[in-house]
Amino acid sequence: MDFSIEPSDAALRDRVRSFVEQKIIPYERDPRLTSHGPTDELRIELNALAREAGLLAPHVTSHFGGLGLSHVQRALVFEAAGYSTLGPIALHCAAPDEGNMHLLEIVADQRQKERFLRPLARADIRSCFAMTEPHPGAGSDPSQLATRADRDGDHFVISGNKWLITGADGAGFMIVMARAFDDAEELGPTMFLASMPNDAIKISRIIGSMDSSFTGAHAQVEFAGLRVHRDDVLGEIGEGLRYAQVRLAPARLTHCMRWLGAATRAHDIATEYATKRRAFGSTLIRHEGVGFMLADNEIELHMCRLAILDVAWRLDKGDPGRHESSMAKVFVSEALFRIADRCMQILGGLGVTHDTQVERIFREVRTFRIYDGPSEVHRWAIANRLARKQEAL
Amino acid sequence: MDFSIEPSDAALRDRVRSFVEQKIIPYERDPRLTSHGPTDELRIELNALAREAGLLAPHVTSHFGGLGLSHVQRALVFEAAGYSTLGPIALHCAAPDEGNMHLLEIVADQRQKERFLRPLARADIRSCFAMTEPHPGAGSDPSQLATRADRDGDHFVISGNKWLITGADGAGFMIVMARAFDDAEELGPTMFLASMPNDAIKISRIIGSMDSSFTGAHAQVEFAGLRVHRDDVLGEIGEGLRYAQVRLAPARLTHCMRWLGAATRAHDIATEYATKRRAFGSTLIRHEGVGFMLADNEIELHMCRLAILDVAWRLDKGDPGRHESSMAKVFVSEALFRIADRCMQILGGLGVTHDTQVERIFREVRTFRIYDGPSEVHRWAIANRLARKQEAL
Amino acid sequence: MDFSIEPSDAALRDRVRSFVEQKIIPYERDPRLTSHGPTDELRIELNALAREAGLLAPHVTSHFGGLGLSHVQRALVFEAAGYSTLGPIALHCAAPDEGNMHLLEIVADQRQKERFLRPLARADIRSCFAMTEPHPGAGSDPSQLATRADRDGDHFVISGNKWLITGADGAGFMIVMARAFDDAEELGPTMFLASMPNDAIKISRIIGSMDSSFTGAHAQVEFAGLRVHRDDVLGEIGEGLRYAQVRLAPARLTHCMRWLGAATRAHDIATEYATKRRAFGSTLIRHEGVGFMLADNEIELHMCRLAILDVAWRLDKGDPGRHESSMAKVFVSEALFRIADRCMQILGGLGVTHDTQVERIFREVRTFRIYDGPSEVHRWAIANRLARKQEAL
Amino acid sequence: MDFSIEPSDAALRDRVRSFVEQKIIPYERDPRLTSHGPTDELRIELNALAREAGLLAPHVTSHFGGLGLSHVQRALVFEAAGYSTLGPIALHCAAPDEGNMHLLEIVADQRQKERFLRPLARADIRSCFAMTEPHPGAGSDPSQLATRADRDGDHFVISGNKWLITGADGAGFMIVMARAFDDAEELGPTMFLASMPNDAIKISRIIGSMDSSFTGAHAQVEFAGLRVHRDDVLGEIGEGLRYAQVRLAPARLTHCMRWLGAATRAHDIATEYATKRRAFGSTLIRHEGVGFMLADNEIELHMCRLAILDVAWRLDKGDPGRHESSMAKVFVSEALFRIADRCMQILGGLGVTHDTQVERIFREVRTFRIYDGPSEVHRWAIANRLARKQEAL
Secondary structure, three states: OEOOOOHHHHHHHHHHHHHHHHHHHHHHHOOOEEOOEEOHHHHHHHHHHHHHOOOOOOOOOHHHOOOOOOHHHHHHHHHHHOOOOOHHHHHOOOOOHHHHHHHHHHHOOHHHHHHHHHHHHOOOOOEEEEOOOOOOOOOOOHHHOOOEEEEEOOEEEEEEEEEEEEOOOOOOEEEEEEEEEEOOEEEEEEEEEEEOOOOOEEEEEEEOEOOOOOOOOEEEEEEEEEEEEHHHEEOOOOOHHHHHHHHHHHHHHHHHHHHHHHHHHHHHHHHHHHHHOEEOOEEHHHOHHHHHHHHHHHHHHHHHHHHHHHHHHHHHOOOOOHHHHHHHHHHHHHHHHHHHHHHHHHHHHHHHEOOOOHHHHHHHHHHHOOOOOOHHHHHHHHHHHHHHHHHOO | OEOOOOHHHHHHHHHHHHHHHHHHHHHHHOOOEEOOEEOHHHHHHHHHHHHHOOOOOOOOOHHHOOOOOOHHHHHHHHHHHOOOOOHHHHHOOOOOHHHHHHHHHHHOOHHHHHHHHHHHHOOOOOEEEEOOOOOOOOOOOHHHOOOEEEEEOOEEEEEEEEEEEEOOOOOOEEEEEEEEEEOOEEEEEEEEEEEOOOOOEEEEEEEOEOOOOOOOOEEEEEEEEEEEEHHHEEOOOOOHHHHHHHHHHHHHHHHHHHHHHHHHHHHHHHHHHHHHOEEOOEEHHHOHHHHHHHHHHHHHHHHHHHHHHHHHHHHHOOOOOHHHHHHHHHHHHHHHHHHHHHHHHHHHHHHHEOOOOHHHHHHHHHHHOOOOOOHHHHHHHHHHHHHHHHHOO | OEOOOOHHHHHHHHHHHHHHHHHHHHHHHOOOEEOOEEOHHHHHHHHHHHHHOOOOOOOOOHHHOOOOOOHHHHHHHHHHHOOOOOHHHHHOOOOOHHHHHHHHHHHOOHHHHHHHHHHHHOOOOOEEEEOOOOOOOOOOOHHHOOOEEEEEOOEEEEEEEEEEEEOOOOOOEEEEEEEEEEOOEEEEEEEEEEEOOOOOEEEEEEEOEOOOOOOOOEEEEEEEEEEEEHHHEEOOOOOHHHHHHHHHHHHHHHHHHHHHHHHHHHHHHHHHHHHHOEEOOEEHHHOHHHHHHHHHHHHHHHHHHHHHHHHHHHHHOOOOOHHHHHHHHHHHHHHHHHHHHHHHHHHHHHHHEOOOOHHHHHHHHHHHOOOOOOHHHHHHHHHHHHHHHHHOO | OEOOOOHHHHHHHHHHHHHHHHHHHHHHHOOOEEOOEEOHHHHHHHHHHHHHOOOOOOOOOHHHOOOOOOHHHHHHHHHHHOOOOOHHHHHOOOOOHHHHHHHHHHHOOHHHHHHHHHHHHOOOOOEEEEOOOOOOOOOOOHHHOOOEEEEEOOEEEEEEEEEEEEOOOOOOEEEEEEEEEEOOEEEEEEEEEEEOOOOOEEEEEEEOEOOOOOOOOEEEEEEEEEEEEHHHEEOOOOOHHHHHHHHHHHHHHHHHHHHHHHHHHHHHHHHHHHHHOEEOOEEHHHOHHHHHHHHHHHHHHHHHHHHHHHHHHHHHOOOOOHHHHHHHHHHHHHHHHHHHHHHHHHHHHHHHEOOOOHHHHHHHHHHHOOOOOOHHHHHHHHHHHHHHHHHOO
């Protein structure tokens, strides 16, 4: 049992934190950070800074130009990056690209890696992941997957609609989840790689959303006879749901890491304000009504860090840690929201304005209780595992 | 003890609700409803609809063209209006105008009523209320009031800054709270009436904010030698804080009413969605994880309604109901937020998008835990009353 | 809309409160108040005091010797009685007798009323209500009812087990819920009246429990060929579940009333202590960490009172108020527990000792989240009503 | 970073768990486990079993006959012991003895160790720690310490009262905290060792309490001219508060460990019941309303374990970890209570009876939010550290 952090890892974390504070935070008031997220122009400018600092795509193996960080190292670095909501964009370790790179490294074949992963890892392009669908299609329940991929010789023809596809607008390629068919025979959920822009992938609209930190926002997408060659099937036909798990378990955890950084930022802003602002005879922090909220933040930030490191350590030793990963997702997403909510409350009127980053962080963090499986789906999964274990006794 | 509603009151409530559903909700996607709130053009168009329906300024006495509703009647009508965030704008019973009309009816002299209240009650103009100041000035603690009004013959010269002044941009007049001085002698916090636009009232900037339902948004304001004649002092010199209470106690309650309507809307949207959307083998509402959230909404909406009616009834019989008013403010603002939060969670990915009103309501309602005194200030006031009572035994 | 209380009702409430404070509270340290509740000897002594004060069985009609209070009046009087956990025992308006009297007044025939209700209303005897069964029998789900009543000529022969039967030990009669059969034909759940003590009703054991305020504690009961004449069927054969609702809806509400009184007591104790006890430089109540807890108590006690009065008013006008009754049960039982929990926390080490009534009230109130349908069953019922309403649109 | 457990440590933990399940749990229905806790007769019998199993006093160094466990090892072993509330009694690692042994090992001189620690470590005697006092003396705020120790030559004469002194009745010695004086000069809070039974230490009464797992219960104690020789001052004069911290920081953590075991037991009981018991068409665990509660238990038990191990690891490397220790105390004590509360709710009527251990665990765990510093004091301390850090910037 050893909770200590390698000095070299701590140094890297601190380097990332300094980079974010000095180089990235000044961009937080850049007009190219729109209500739909940073523009690609801004994103490219930030990527250049990270590249120059040797910090681009830290999670990617050195073969593809990254730092090859372990999951525990990612925990440290991604949290530091997340101290600004623009940090993960800059380091190119934001969703959905980060998860896509992870997935491609594990599942893609050599040709696919060269064609899709290499330019993505260099941040020459962005990518998107098209799984969720409008009602009544697949949402939390992937069994409702309605998009079809019908075999036509060496190709699959994909038809259907996707919804809330983060980063689709401007992406260089898309990973599409569709239910494959060979005539009447269903081959099962399958992942496909499709270059973009692509006439057969129509961005129907950009969906306005409470969050605004993803480049390319969230789009509704329509497939109009999209043809994908069998060589662009990602992994095996019919294994799409399994790969989704390969992608999701760590992707969920990296969301925890980045937003832990964001919540820490909000807490720092609230602490500084509460120490400076006076009301009713003392500084706010010396009022228990405020001090106790900050104490709860301290406690929950600490607990989130422990929960994340525990799962990261499991992933590093090859344990998929599905139970712990679900538990961490629920705990961290809910705790971060409480933290952001308290920070907003402490700031009072200032907290609901755009004058500090707290308002933005509050909105971003709220979505995390829904993204990557809402709390309710994870609670169900946790209870289900417990039930099966007990029923088997 | 009689909790029943007068049939004529119920009929008026239902008429307002129908008006909102049929005439106002269609405007919710109007582009003039910007991220800073509805434009004046839109506001004027909506006011015209309410005027036509005989529903404008329902809280104002008939002398000034309103319906002269009691507080209990307001509870019914304002909730119905709040079913759309545009409803109170249309009926001209939104903050800050509604509270300002109430204040002027009670405190203003005849001349002031004709000059300021009459056009305001007709919705010919809007108004604003300038009390809060940037750090280190007055926020929750009014004793930190920094804006000065120095007597100069028959005038007062006002200097200072105000912050988060809702509706200032485009307002026809402002009620200014300032600390009056006659040379070195302090005369105490005092309210002044000042016509707008006014060269001596500079809108320094419009403050970006999480909420977006107030016409004229929230502004930072700078006074540059604003001269106000002694005839435009509102009420007595030195009585500003007392008048603020006259305004705030009911204003706080009308916020409860309007936002109760908004939360009811969110709940209806969530209920409808949960009854239609299927996942994991049944509709969402038939999953206890979702059904229990809706049950909690039902419970808390009901409790909010009771809390509001109780205070309204007290106000109607002349009891200032300060303790109950504080309790209702804390309970209702916190309950409405939990309700909106659950609705967002139930809608999942859809909930964080602009595709339903839930996202907007979530943001609006969050601010209410801060506006009109954050929960912490009210809890302190409640505890303080209890302490003084017990200490006196 | 009128929330005011009739002066005569307020006077009766105050009289009960004085009676409890002066006559009953001194018995709270009587050794006959055992860990299984007050003994019958103590109960009889307390009943005599209430009889002398003209306060016995206030909910019973004057025909049977009571005060014939409406539900709203009960709300006032039962809360005042509940200020001591012994108060409802003294006034003979505690569970299960209070609910049984209510049921008999509505469902029993004349002969049954004279035989069972009249002595019960006079507190000459106690009674019990035998519905819940040990696993796998009926608990929250009455459809699992396993106790049988087989017709044998003019009699029914009852066999089975009951569990958690409050007040069974020492009761003068029992109302038994059993599934009636005529040979193979099931006649449905039916209620039977059986005198006690009775050789065919065996008290297998007294069940140790966290609460300790019911005379006769909670017992496990075994029926050994209990024969009940058809004249002692309560109401109609097969209507048992409907009568259970007739009994439960008001019984649930009277629990709310009595325990609201108990929580008020805990709050008063905590307020007094917090105003007297100093730590870290001031009295506890002047620490926001404590003051805010007391403020939350004030808020929730107020909300509980409103919730109860609303349902009582509905019951008085003949509206069964099932939705509101479920909502009140969930809200009140959970709020009262939070209140008691805060009081214990405020008292610190003193709070967990028997030196104040708070520890007892904490234990009593905890059980109410389970008794009369656990919160989960009510949330399910509330959601179910909402779902059916929405599905019907 | 390595969260893995040494195989030998895991083996010891499993051995303790088996010992508790097989040897100790059968005693949970022993009548000698009274409402004031286990009698000394029972305690001695259980100690004998642990001694025989080689598990007595595992935290004590081998010099005094223990296993010399590190803090991390204690985390594993104490949790396993806590699986029965009698487990820590049996292993002789329950409060207050465990903390006293720890304190004596660090602060006592050789003579004191031989005289007091050696027989205590062998469980030949028990001990108690007398710090808290009745109002208005020392409770959460030790600066209110009222007990005096006046120097009289080579002795100190102690006068005053102590309250809630756990284990005093039947203890072999007492550690007394008193304010030392040399005539008028105050020498500061000081610890004294006093053999018991002792005519000058009067047990005024045994205090009834909600918990019932400490041998010797909680007593009120009166000093009647207790003379302590200067050789029996523990450590230095005037250093009492510092030693209290030496004792409390780990003692607080060992409470977390033991009660984590108890909460795990409650969770196992609830899980088993929910998997067996049916209602409304399925087993309880397959109802989300129950399954989600169990999922929350899984999450919080996991988080508690991480919080404890983190602090234990810090203590092992010599870091006092005061901030983390406070955070763990608040988080764990509050989480364990929520867990126990959910277990009780899941069991329904069964949960409030003595038929399972859940009711006992619920009561025990509730006290932990108060013992060793109530949550409010720790939140204040956490906020205070944060404030001082920020103020110093």
